[in-house]
Amino acid sequence: MSAPQIKGWCPGAHRPMLSGDGLVVRVRPFRAELRAARVLALCELARAHGNGTLELTSRANLQIRGVSEAAFPGLLEELDALGLIDADPAVEARRNILMPAGWRDGDLTDRLHAALLETLPTLPPMPAKIGFALDTGPQGHLASESADIRFELDPAGGLLLRADGAATGRPVVEKDAMAALAQLANWFVDSGGAASGRMARHLRQISLPDEWQRALPRAPRPTLEPGDTANGRLLGVPFGSVDAGALAEVMERSGARALRLMTGRLLCLLDGDSEVPAPGFVTTPGSPLLAAHACPGAPFCPQATVATRALATRLAPEVDGTLHVSGCAKGCALPRAARLTLVGTDGAFDLVRDGAPWDPPRRTGLSPLLFDDPATLLTGMP
Known part of the structure; x- marks a missing residue:
C-alpha cells in the first residue's frame, strides 16, 4: 500500500480540495459567526452545489462537501455575493483565526480580530496551516485547540502573546499587539520555522528567545458541553458532520438571530428558543x-x-x-x-x-x- 498523501495546506473557498465525493470547499466565517439569513443561504448552497452535507472543522470553519468541478465557479460567485469570502485568495488562506465563545461587539477580542485582519496581509509568508487564537473572552477555552500564535490573558487580566508549544508568553498592551505579533512571525520565519510547518514542532527543535517567555496565561477552563448557556444554546455536531437541511430547520424553528461556530464541534444558537427539537445534534452533556x-x-x-x-x-x-x-x-x-x-x-x-x-x-x-x-x-x- 502506498503511503497516505499528506497535504501541506487546508482547503479553502478559492482553493478547494478534491476528495472521493467531489470538491471540499471551506468557508471561514468572519468572527466565526453567521447571521441567520446567511446560515440559511449557505445551507441552500450546500444542497444546490454539493451533496447537502456541511462539516464543522476543528478550527470552527464550515466545509461544503461533494461539489463538482462544473458547479464550483457558480458556488464561488454566490459565496462572494453573500460576503463570506475574501476577494484575495492569499488573504483568505491566511485567515485561520479561532474565536472564543463569549466575545461581544466592541470588546477586546473583537478589536483584536479587526486589527489582525488588517495585519495578516503584511506578515511574512508562513506555512499554510499556521493559525491564530484570540483566547481573550470571558473564560479561556482555546488552549488545547489548533493554533500557532495565541493572544491570551494572564491571571490578572493582562494581555499576553504566546507561541504555541511554550508554557509562557510575552506581556503586551493592545496598541502594540500587532507589532509584537509581526515580530514573533518574523522570528518564526527567520529561524527556519517553515521547515517544521507549525510553531510547536519548531519549538521542539529550537529555543524561543527569553523575551517571549515571561508570564503564565490564566488557567484554562473545562471543555464546553452542549446545553443552555448565557450566550445561547450549544449543540454538538457528531464527527463535525451535519445535514444542511437539519441545520436550516433548527435555525428557522428556533428563531435564532445568528449562529456562532465553535471548537469542540459545537454550534451556538444566539437568542433562539432552546426548547426546539434538534434531531441529528447532541443536545445534552456527556455524549x-x-x-x-x-x-x-x-x-x-x-x-x-x-x-x-x-x-x-x-x-x-x-x-x-x-x-x-x-x-x-x-x-x-x-x-x-x-x-x-x-x-x-x-x-x-x-x-x-x-x-x-x-x-x-x-x-x-x-x-x-x-x-x-x-x-x-x-x-x-x-
Missing part, C-alpha cells in the same frame, strides 16, 4: 459521540480503504476516553494521541492504544466484522 473522532472514510476519501463513522458510532459508548477511527495513517480527524485509535489499512484496521495513527500498533489486520460485538472485543484487547 460519547463528542469524544469520538472519525474522518469521512471510504468511499468519501480516496486515501481511505475502510468505512469509519458507523463503526465509531458503535464503539463510542464502549471506549473509556477518546476514540479515533481513521481511514488511513494521516489521522486527519485527530492528529494526536487518543485512548484507542483504529487505523484503516488495506481494508482492515490496526489498533493503537494511547497513541496517534502513525504510532506502532498493538494489533494489525483486524477485520471490521470483528467489531460487531465491540464490548467483548475491546475488553479482551491488550
